Amino acid sequence: MRINPRYIDKIMRGSLTAQALFTVGILVLIVVVIFIKGFSHVSMEFIFSNPEDMGRLGGIFPSIAGTIFLGLLSIAFATPLGVGTAIFLTEYTRESFFTRIIRFGVESLAGIPSIIYGLFGFIFFVIKLKMGWSLLSGTLTVAIMVLPTIIRTSEEAIKAVPNNLKMVSFSLGATKWETVTRVILPSAAPGVLTGIMLSIGRAVSETAAVIFTMGSSLRLPTSIMDSGRTMAVHFYILAREGISMEKAYATALVLVCSILVINIVAYYLMNRMIARYS
Amino acid sequence: MNKKFIDKENIIKFVLALFALSSLLFLFVIFVFILSEGLPLFYKAGVTNIVFGMKWAPTKASFGIFPMIISSFMVTFGALVVGAPLALACATYLSEYAGRKMKIFLKPSLELLAGIPSVVYGFLGVVYIVPIIREHLGGAGFSILSTSLVLGIMILPTITSISFDALMSVPAAYREGSLAMGATKWQTIYRVVLPAARSGILASFILGMGRAVGETMAVIMVAGNALKIPTSLLDPLRTLTSNIALELAYATGDHRRALFSTGVVLLVIIMSLNLVANFWVKARVSK
Numbered sequence: 001m002r003i004n005p006r007y008i009d010k011i012m013r014g015s016l017t018a019q020a021l022f023t024v025g026i027l028v029l030i031v032v033v034i035f036i037k038g039f040s041h042v043s044m045e046f047i048f049s050n051p052e053d054m055g056r057l058g059g060i061f062p063s064i065a066g067t068i069f070l071g072l073l074s075i076a077f078a079t080p081l082g083v084g085t086a087i088f089l090t091e092y093t094r095e096s097f098f099t100r101i102i103r104f105g106v107e108s109l110a111g112i113p114s115i116i117y118g119l120f121g122f123i124f125f126v127i128k129l130k131m132g133w134s135l136l137s138g139t140l141t142v143a144i145m146v147l148p149t150i151i152r153t154s155e156e157a158i159k160a161v162p163n164n165l166k167m168v169s170f171s172l173g174a175t176k177w178e179t180v181t182r183v184i185l186p187s188a189a190p191g192v193l194t195g196i197m198l199s200i201g202r203a204v205s206e207t208a209a210v211i212f213t214m215g216s217s218l219r220l221p222t223s224i225m226d227s228g229r230t231m232a233v234h235f236y237i238l239a240r241e242g243i244s245m246e247k248a249y250a251t252a253l254v255l256v257c258s259i260l261v262i263n264i265v266a267y268y269l270m271n272r273m274i275a276r277y278s
Numbered sequence: 279m280n281k282k283f284i285d286k287e288n289i290i291k292f293v294l295a296l297f298a299l300s301s302l303l304f305l306f307v308i309f310v311f312i313l314s315e316g317l318p319l320f321y322k323a324g325v326t327n328i329v330f331g332m333k334w335a336p337t338k339a340s341f342g343i344f345p346m347i348i349s350s351f352m353v354t355f356g357a358l359v360v361g362a363p364l365a366l367a368c369a370t371y372l373s374e375y376a377g378r379k380m381k382i383f384l385k386p387s388l389e390l391l392a393g394i395p396s397v398v399y400g401f402l403g404v405v406y407i408v409p410i411i412r413e414h415l416g417g418a419g420f421s422i423l424s425t426s427l428v429l430g431i432m433i434l435p436t437i438t439s440i441s442f443d444a445l446m447s448v449p450a451a452y453r454e455g456s457l458a459m460g461a462t463k464w465q466t467i468y469r470v471v472l473p474a475a476r477s478g479i480l481a482s483f484i485l486g487m488g489r490a491v492g493e494t495m496a497v498i499m500v501a502g503n504a505l506k507i508p509t510s511l512l513d514p515l516r517t518l519t520s521n522i523a524l525e526l527a528y529a530t531g532d533h534r535r536a537l538f539s540t541g542v543v544l545l546v547i548i549m550s551l552n553l554v555a556n557f558w559v560k561a562r563v564s565k
Binding site for chain 2: 009013024027030034088106113115116119151204206207236239240245248252263267
């Protein structure tokens with residue numbers, strides 16, 4: 001028996017639509033559940049007070065501060081290295097064996113799972129360099145982890161800058177470096193910022209690489225040699241050790257909201273970059 | 279041009295080249311330290327005793343991680359079974375059927391949701407998936423099934439967005455040619471578009487597998503972390519990644535070295551997956 005292809009076409013159309021909506025639906029449902037369960041437990045007091053009794057009571061202020069410190073410090077290390085690499089790869093060299101092995105290095109770093117970064121940061125920064133469980137160890141580990149993201153997005157952004165802008169700059173007698181700093185980077189800024197925002201998002205949501213390098217102290221870190229915990233680590237410990245479901249949901253809500261805001265900003269900047277040059 | 283001027287440009291180029299080399303340097307240092315901690319135990323205890331050893335009792339000099347290797351492969355495969363068909367359907371719908379408005383709504387939502395931290399997936403797995411499995415299917419609930427479901431959902435955005443890019447890069451002329459011959463839309467997708475995007479789709483599956491095999495915290499929360507080879511879908515398990523994370527905080531001596539050996543095995547698996555993925559992507563580019 002031969003079924004009319006038109007019927008199959010209709011059935012497949014419906015089935016694919018249903019599956020696509022189901023997929024997005026599951027992901028949206030995750031956010032909705034976190035919002036509903038967490039909303040009633042989040043207050044200004046929760047955000048701005050210290051945890052008590054291992055997190056059973058009180059708020060999450062030290063872990064919010066720890067998350068912000070880790071995010072900002074890690075991009076402070078990774079951005080100059082990453083953007084510098086991207087400028088070198090796009091403006092200062094031609095495709096060659098040298099650029100190929102650099103790209104191989106970047107791709108490989110991007111593929112390494114975060115627990116391996118945790119292992120490495122633990123043995124190298126925490127133990128061999130004697131930094132201990134500290135904000136500094138965590139920062140350096142996460143900086144290496146987000147480097148590929150910054151390099152890739154910056155490279156894409158720099159490549160998107162129209163050639164005639166560069167030509168005009170050169171024709172006015174500017175040197176290569178002047179062209180890079182005054183023409184290329186300002187034009188590529190939204191794209192570079194997208195990479196930076198995505199990297200902060202990665203630092204905020206990371207657990208495995210952070211818990212073994214930054215530790216999990218509940219106190220507010222006051223120097224880069226202090227241990228501390230990020231929101232993701234705090235949430236993991238609350239949930240895993242069954243300390244408090246309410247606080248876990250509330251922490252998850254703050255965590256998911258921060259990630260969504262960071263990603264929305266990244267997405268907005270990326271669209272601005274695309275709108276500018278296409 | 280005076281001499282000083284040229285010098286400055288050369289110095290800048292040199293410094294930028296050093297920056298670019300830093301990625302390679304980091305990769306090198308990571309490998310050196312993981313290998314220097316992990317490899318000695320392979321000599322001491324024997325490669326087969328570790329890789330094919332059945333018993334993990336690191337304080338009593340038994341470092342067998344075979345059950346964890348098998349478990350890692352099982353849940354990675356499980357995640358792919360759960361996630362890949364849905365993600366591919368989603369990508370196909372987005373690239374072939376979705377109207378402009380739907381695309382504008384769905385594509386950004388997917389990319390935003392890709393950023394949900396993996397611990398959140400793990401947590402919701404414990405709170406919702408594990409009890410449902412415990413009540414309706416039996417066992418403790420912490421199982422291959424729960425882990426595969428959590429990982430499968432987690433890799434949905436990754437696979438969808440890469441497959442979507444692969445489908446979008448199929449030239450419109452292929453579709454027009456097929457439609458002009460009188461084929462229906464589905465025939466065009468099934469016989470023309472999907473085969474043309476095949477290598478990109480496979481690469482997206484492999485990258486999704488890479489994400490699943492490397493995931494740690496979410497897996498610890500839903501897998502039950504037992505030390506046996508699981509024999510049913512409802513058996514608890516411990517993966518390579520969770521083995522490292524569960525014991526690293528307190529391990530010392532050979533026990534800690536054994537965790538680095540686990541890391542070495544994990545790195546070998548990940549590097550092989552990446553090589554295969556690169557191979558597929560290259561094959562697509564050269565085609």
